[in-house]
Amino acid sequence: xxxxxxxxxxLVMGMTNKKSLKxxxxxxxxxxxxxxxxxxxxxxxxxxxxxxKLSINESVPSRFSPECPNSSLLNLHLHALQPxxxxxxxxxxxxxxxGAYEQYFGPGTRLTVT
Amino acid sequence: xxxxxxxxxxxxNEEEPVHLPCNHSxxxxxxxxxxxxxxxxxxxxxxxxxxxxxxxxxxxxxxIAEDRKSSTLILHRATLRDAAVYYxxxxxxxxxxxxxxxxxxxxxxxxxHP
Numbered sequence: 001x002x003x004x005x006x007x008x009x010x011l012v013m014g015m016t017n018k019k020s021l022k023x024x025x026x027x028x029x030x031x032x033x034x035x036x037x038x039x040x041x042x043x044x045x046x047x048x049x050x051x052x053k054l055s056i057n058e059s060v061p062s063r064f065s066p067e068c069p070n071s072s073l074l075n076l077h078l079h080a081l082q083p084x085x086x087x088x089x090x091x092x093x094x095x096x097x098x099g100a101y102e103q104y105f106g107p108g109t110r111l112t113v114t
Numbered sequence: 115x116x117x118x119x120x121x122x123x124x125x126x127n128e129e130e131p132v133h134l135p136c137n138h139s140x141x142x143x144x145x146x147x148x149x150x151x152x153x154x155x156x157x158x159x160x161x162x163x164x165x166x167x168x169x170x171x172x173x174x175x176x177x178i179a180e181d182r183k184s185s186t187l188i189l190h191r192a193t194l195r196d197a198a199v200y201y202x203x204x205x206x207x208x209x210x211x212x213x214x215x216x217x218x219x220x221x222x223x224x225x226x227h228p
Contacts (some may be wrong), residue, residue, distance in 0.1 A: 042199075043158065105157030
């Protein structure tokens with residue numbers, strides 16, 4: 001199974017809502033990533049977890065709160081978002097054994113903040 | 115992060131070869147050259163990677179210049195399904211970690227004509 005799944009596929013939320021995005025992989029990968037992609041732009045790295053610990057935070061606003069409850073799951077908790085946070089949120093994972101560390105991406109959650 | 119430069123767009127006809135160039139003049143000795151592609155409405159997909167030698171896999175070939183300052187992704191027979199944004203990325207071993215991170219550039223939009 002080389003699949004990264006993300007739920008929900010689409011999410012519409014108001015600026016006062018709290019919601020969560022979920023990502024799951026069962027490839028035994030120990031590094032997981034969140035990216036944000038605006039329309040017609042490349043993906044931008046937000047967070048990296050390695051062995052369930054936050055390793056990289058690319059200066060992301062605190063209204064985005066990542067969580068890695070176990071080696072297969074990655075969540076992104078959203079609170080008090082702004083309309084400019086509307087984007088495609090991509091999750092990815094990679095193995096940590098030697099080599100190229102190709103990243104496997106999920107299909108993304110398309111978020112609209114109203 | 116070492117940067118890459120790609121043409122904004124390229125066009126090809128179906129069943130013809132496509133050569134997608136990438137310049138990376140500031141590449142370091144430990145940077146792997148990765149290619150990913152993103153089909154419309156999907157997450158990015160790993161295509162191929164290399165360090166110094168040319169590489170082939172079932173999807174494509176990667177030709178790396180001897181000085182490693184440029185590379186070319188080769189699709190041997192383009193199909194309509196190959197229409198996508200192609201990203202050339204140098205995998206950065208962030209802070210000596212074993213998983214690195216990917217910094218996406220603007221990529222090349224490949225259009226394939228029937």
